[in-house]
Amino acid sequence: MFQAKSYATQSATTPLKPFVIERRDPKLNDVVIEIDFCGVCHSDIHTARSEWGPTAYPCVPGHEIVGRVVRVGKKVTKFKVGDLAGVGCLVDSCGKCENCKNHEEQFCSVPVFTYNSVELDGVTPTLGAYSSHITVKDKYVLKIKKGLDLKRVAPLLCAGITTYSPLKKYKVKKGSKVGVVGLGGLGHMAVKIAKAMGAEVTVFSTSPNKEKDAKKLGAKNFIMTKNADNFLPYVGKLDLIIDTVSAQHDFTPYMSTLKLDCTHVLLGAAPEPNQISAMALIFGRKKLTGSLIGGIKETQEMLDFCAKKKVLSDIELISASQINEAYERTIKGDVKYRFVVDSKTL
Amino acid sequence: MFQAKSYATQSATTPLKPFVIERRDPKLNDVVIEIDFCGVCHSDIHTARSEWGPTAYPCVPGHEIVGRVVRVGKKVTKFKVGDLAGVGCLVDSCGKCENCKNHEEQFCSVPVFTYNSVELDGVTPTLGAYSSHITVKDKYVLKIKKGLDLKRVAPLLCAGITTYSPLKKYKVKKGSKVGVVGLGGLGHMAVKIAKAMGAEVTVFSTSPNKEKDAKKLGAKNFIMTKNADNFLPYVGKLDLIIDTVSAQHDFTPYMSTLKLDCTHVLLGAAPEPNQISAMALIFGRKKLTGSLIGGIKETQEMLDFCAKKKVLSDIELISASQINEAYERTIKGDVKYRFVVDSKTL
Numbered sequence: 001m002f003q004a005k006s007y008a009t010q011s012a013t014t015p016l017k018p019f020v021i022e023r024r025d026p027k028l029n030d031v032v033i034e035i036d037f038c039g040v041c042h043s044d045i046h047t048a049r050s051e052w053g054p055t056a057y058p059c060v061p062g063h064e065i066v067g068r069v070v071r072v073g074k075k076v077t078k079f080k081v082g083d084l085a086g087v088g089c090l091v092d093s094c095g096k097c098e099n100c101k102n103h104e105e106q107f108c109s110v111p112v113f114t115y116n117s118v119e120l121d122g123v124t125p126t127l128g129a130y131s132s133h134i135t136v137k138d139k140y141v142l143k144i145k146k147g148l149d150l151k152r153v154a155p156l157l158c159a160g161i162t163t164y165s166p167l168k169k170y171k172v173k174k175g176s177k178v179g180v181v182g183l184g185g186l187g188h189m190a191v192k193i194a195k196a197m198g199a200e201v202t203v204f205s206t207s208p209n210k211e212k213d214a215k216k217l218g219a220k221n222f223i224m225t226k227n228a229d230n231f232l233p234y235v236g237k238l239d240l241i242i243d244t245v246s247a248q249h250d251f252t253p254y255m256s257t258l259k260l261d262c263t264h265v266l267l268g269a270a271p272e273p274n275q276i277s278a279m280a281l282i283f284g285r286k287k288l289t290g291s292l293i294g295g296i297k298e299t300q301e302m303l304d305f306c307a308k309k310k311v312l313s314d315i316e317l318i319s320a321s322q323i324n325e326a327y328e329r330t331i332k333g334d335v336k337y338r339f340v341v342d343s344k345t346l
Numbered sequence: 347m348f349q350a351k352s353y354a355t356q357s358a359t360t361p362l363k364p365f366v367i368e369r370r371d372p373k374l375n376d377v378v379i380e381i382d383f384c385g386v387c388h389s390d391i392h393t394a395r396s397e398w399g400p401t402a403y404p405c406v407p408g409h410e411i412v413g414r415v416v417r418v419g420k421k422v423t424k425f426k427v428g429d430l431a432g433v434g435c436l437v438d439s440c441g442k443c444e445n446c447k448n449h450e451e452q453f454c455s456v457p458v459f460t461y462n463s464v465e466l467d468g469v470t471p472t473l474g475a476y477s478s479h480i481t482v483k484d485k486y487v488l489k490i491k492k493g494l495d496l497k498r499v500a501p502l503l504c505a506g507i508t509t510y511s512p513l514k515k516y517k518v519k520k521g522s523k524v525g526v527v528g529l530g531g532l533g534h535m536a537v538k539i540a541k542a543m544g545a546e547v548t549v550f551s552t553s554p555n556k557e558k559d560a561k562k563l564g565a566k567n568f569i570m571t572k573n574a575d576n577f578l579p580y581v582g583k584l585d586l587i588i589d590t591v592s593a594q595h596d597f598t599p600y601m602s603t604l605k606l607d608c609t610h611v612l613l614g615a616a617p618e619p620n621q622i623s624a625m626a627l628i629f630g631r632k633k634l635t636g637s638l639i640g641g642i643k644e645t646q647e648m649l650d651f652c653a654k655k656k657v658l659s660d661i662e663l664i665s666a667s668q669i670n671e672a673y674e675r676t677i678k679g680d681v682k683y684r685f686v687v688d689s690k691t692l
Contacts, residue, residue, distance in 0.1 A: 052625075099606065107606055107630065252619065260445065260453055263633075266624045273598065273621040278612045279398075282636030284453065287609075290628030 001025060005346040006131035007320050008058040012050035015324040018346070019058060021127050023135045025071075031078075031138050032071035033085050038129040039064030039155040039313070040339040041185065042246050042268070043089075045327050047116050051271050055116050062129035062341070063089045063114035064157040066150045076138045084144035086303065088157035089114055089293050091126060091136050103297040105140075130323065132346050142300050145307040155185060155313035155338040156306055158293065163190040163242060164302040165294035166265040167197060170240045174198030179234075179241040179257060180219070183210045185330075186244035186267055188314060188337035191217045193302075194242070196309040202234065204241075204254065213336070217314075231256055236284075238262065248272040251288055255280040263287040313338050319345035347371060351692040352477035353666050354404040358396035361670040364692070365404060367473050369481045371417075377424075377487050378417035379431050384475040385410030385501040385659070386685040387531065388592050388614070389435075391673050393462045397617050401462050408475035408687070409435045409460035410503040412496045415487075422484045430490035432649065434503035435460055435639050437472060437482045449643040451486075476669065478692050488646050491653040501531060501659035501684040502652055504639065509536040509588060510648040511640035512611040513543060516586045520544030525580075525587040525603060526565070529556045531676075532590035532613055534660060534683035537563045539648075540588070542655040548580065550587075550600065559682070563660075577602055582630075584608065594618045597634055601626040609633040659684050665691035 001022045008019035026032050044061035046052045065087040069079045079085060092112035093105040100108050112119055115128030128134075144153060163186055172178055176199040180190040183205050194201050195218035202221040203214035211222040223230045234257040241254055246268030252275065254264055264286065276288060294302065306312065315338045318326050326339040347368045354365035372378050390407035392398045411433040415425045425431060438458035439451040446454050458465055461474030474480075490499060509532055518524055522545040526536040529551050540547050541564035548567040549560035557568040569576045580603040587600055592614030598621065600610055610632065622634060640648065652658065661684045664672050672685040 104606075250619070260450075266627055269624040269628055273596070273623050275619040276622050276634070277619050278615040278636060280636075281612055281634065282615055282638050285635055285637055287633050287635040288622070288627065289631055289633040290624060291631055292628050 004131050004133040006060045006127065007323055007346065008060045009048045010057050012055065016048065016130065018320070019060070021060060021131065023133050026073040026135060028073045028075040029138050030073040030135050031069050031076060031085060031141050032133060032135045033065070033067040033087065033141070034070045034133055035065055035067040035129055035131060035343040037066045037151045037154040037343060038062040038341045039158065040323065040326050040330060040341065041158050042330060043158070045330060046271070052269070056125050059116055060127040060130055061115050062131065063087070064154045064159070065129040065134065066144060066154045066157070067343070070133070073138070078138045079141060084146065084150070086142035086144045086153070086157050087114065087129065087134060087136050087140065088142070088161060088299055090296065091140050092120055094120070103295040105295050106292050130320065130341055130346070132343060140296055142296070142303055144303065148307060149312060151317055151340050151342070152312035152315055154340050155189065155315065156303060157299070159185045159189045159313065159338060160193070160306060161294040161299045161302050162186055162267050162291070163244070164193050164305070165298055166242060166267070166291040167194055168298070169291070170263060170265070172197045172199050172240060175200070176240065177202070177238045179204060179238045179254070181241060181243040181254065182245040182268070183214055184244060184333055184335070185338040188217055190242045190244060191219050192311045193306070196305070196311050202238065207333070225253070228253060241265065242267065244268050246270055248274055250275040252277040252280045255284070255286045258284065258286050261285050261287070263289055266290040315340045317342050321345065350477050350479040352406045352473065353669055353692065354406045355394045356403050358401065362394065362476065364666070365406070367406060367477065369479050372419040372481060374419045374421040375484050376419040376481050377415050377422060377431060377484050378479060378481045379411070379413040379433065379487070380416045380479055381411055381413040381475055381477060381689040383412045383497045383500040383689060384408040384687045385504065386669065386672050386676060386687065387504050388676060389504070391676060392592070392617070394673070398615070402471050405462055406473040406476055407461050408477065409433070410500045410505070411475040411480065412490060412500045412503070413689070416479070419484070424484045425487060430492065430496070432488035432490045432499070432503050433460065433475065433480060433482050433486065434488070434507060434645055436642065437486050438466055440466070449641040451641050452638050476666065476687055476692070478689060486642055488642070488649055490649065494653060495658060497663055497686050497688070498658035498661055500686050501535065501661065502649060503645070505531045505535045505659065505684060506539070506652060507640040507645045507648050508532055508613050508637070509590070510539050510651070511644055512588060512613070512637040513540055514644070515637070516609060516611070518543045518545050518586060521546070522586065523548070523584045525550055525584045525600070527587060527589040527600065528591040528614070529560055530590060530679055530681070531684040534563055536588045536590060537565050538657045539652070542651070542657050548584065553679070571599070574599060587611065588613065590614050592616055594620055596621040598623040598626045601630070601632045604630065604632050607631050607633070609635055612636040661686045663688050667691065
């Protein structure tokens with residue numbers, strides 16, 4: 001074991017503070033990464049505050065990780081010391097079930113998430129990447145191409161794959177008409193990736209002052225959702241909606257903008273139940289579904305796609321001491337578009 | 347024009363009473379049907395009572411129609427006088443749009459429903475089949491095979507196609523595991539048709555006393571839904587859920603019983619919004635959707651399938667004077683499983 005610096009919270013109601021944790025020395029297939037940057041995801045906040053059920057404390061959040069390999073286990077061939085490396089929301093899974101075999105480890109019945117989860121040994125809690133180092137099995141570590149602005153790569157590991165996966169699954173291509181609900185960390189990535197895939201993007205937002213930014217990011221259309229009449233020109237026009245809002249909302253008005261048999265995908269999970277009109281689904285056989293990050297293979301594919309298309313996250317770099325303030329600003333939507341912790345400041 | 351006997355309601359709050367209506371003489375492509383039997387669908391009640399928005403009165407409900415052709419227009423070749431004929435929920439559509447061309451007339455932007463709708467002339471209200479006769483364009487009239495118990499065929503024209511269409515769309519076949527929520531008019535047809543397609547059927551119901559009947563109809567498993575623990579043995583087991591309940595309910599517990607990427611289809615439309623947890627959709631990428639009857643071609647396919655497989659509705663035959671009482675009993679779920687009006691009693 002070795003010690004690593006981190007920022008942790010000890011309860012649902014206390015701020016994150018500096019905290020020393022232990023990381024394991026590399027086992028045969030492990031990679032030790034010295035972390036350069038870690039994005040601040042809304043899931044970090046939900047978990048730090050036990051909003052998705054009781055969290056195990058101390059909790060070190062953080063699952064948008066970019067860094068460099070500093071040690072490798074004896075059987076590791078995928079990485080060598082000095083290589084760039086990324087880690088997202090998953091650090092292990094059984095590897096044997098149908099979902100693991102289909103490269104959808106996120107649906108393994110015993111997935112090991114990067115924090116607030118338990119290793120496959122059944123007892124060791126996982127601690128996330130508001131931290132100087134992390135030790136991860138090589139299979140769950142992603143390759144990062146050289147020459148990119150690494151702090152802008154970090155959010156791809158969660159916000160990027162979470163939006164890429166449904167866009168890919170629903171075969172977005174040149175000419176597809178894609179709606180994106182909410183223009184935050186996930187939303188701005190959805191706009192950029194959909195645009196890079198060739199789609200015409202329509203952003204739905206409660207904030208009229210986001211129109212200019214939506215268009216700068218690549219959206220063609222903007223719908224200010226507080227006025228129901230604004231939906232009317234878009235009735236039956238969209239092939240897919242990517243909904244990034246993680247607060248309770250009514251999906252019904254969005255359904256009207258979808259074509260026959262088309263789909264509204266939820267990426268944000270409000271803790272409270274949401275409303276949906278059965279009629280809105282029945283007329284036009286609209287579908288409401290969700291999507292959960294992506295598998296490791298697909299995450300690598302996304303990183304390679306983003307590197308090729310020069311798609312990076314728009315970020316605000318912060319020092320570790322600013323994390324608590326960044327949480328408050330994230331909740332208010334006051335960030336363009338992702339806070340990223342500079343790990344040197346831990 | 348000619349006169350036809352019917353049962354109509356004059357407002358959302360008054361009972362149905364005998365009423366004389368006018369039907370058009372056959373135009374070139376029309377068929378006049380003398381109605382033998384008409385099923386009582388929950389939609390009839392919602393519409394008679396303006397529960398789905400304001401209804402145009404007088405309202406003659408009824409869209410599960412079986413009868414005999416008594417007159418034909420000069421260009422009609424599909425039917426001759428004396429032929430058996432069926433009519434469901436649709437009596438016309440534009441015939442030119444993409445959905446009409448794809449044999450999905452129910453999604454035409456100007457569909458003409460059998461009652462509480464307006465003919466393509468934009469002014470003539472449609473009146474349904476609690477009536478002695480109906481005049482319908484031949485293209486929207488279905489062929490009924492001889493030798494079947496016609497009063498048990500009538501409900502196929504709505505309850506049959508409404509359940510057949512999603513079972514077909516989601517490719518139910520031998521070995522498929524299908525859940526059916528609610529064991530009423532739609533539910534009992536869903537069980538029979540899914541079983542005839544080779545599926546293993548699980549019925550979900552609030553009434554423990556429906557278990558025996560569910561199994562008699564062909565279900566293998568029964569889940570009494572008022573106890574959440576009853577869902578546990580079925581977590582991740584089903585390929586498809588057909589939800590026939592037209593009262594407000596929370597879809598969340600049902601989602602847990604679906605396999606990855608599988609679908610819960612709503613057929614009943616509660617006027618009030620329903621609840622769904624985003625988490626229940628995100629973990630397992632479960633889909634919530636709806637389905638609306640079926641097109642004319644698919645309705646014929648369903649009738650032929652049911653004739654071949656000997657799938658008929660279980661009914662209680664009533665006289666016209668019992669319609670109001672039948673409405674009350676339908677709302678209470680006190681019918682096995684469909685009331686059918688004997689048109690001779692009008």
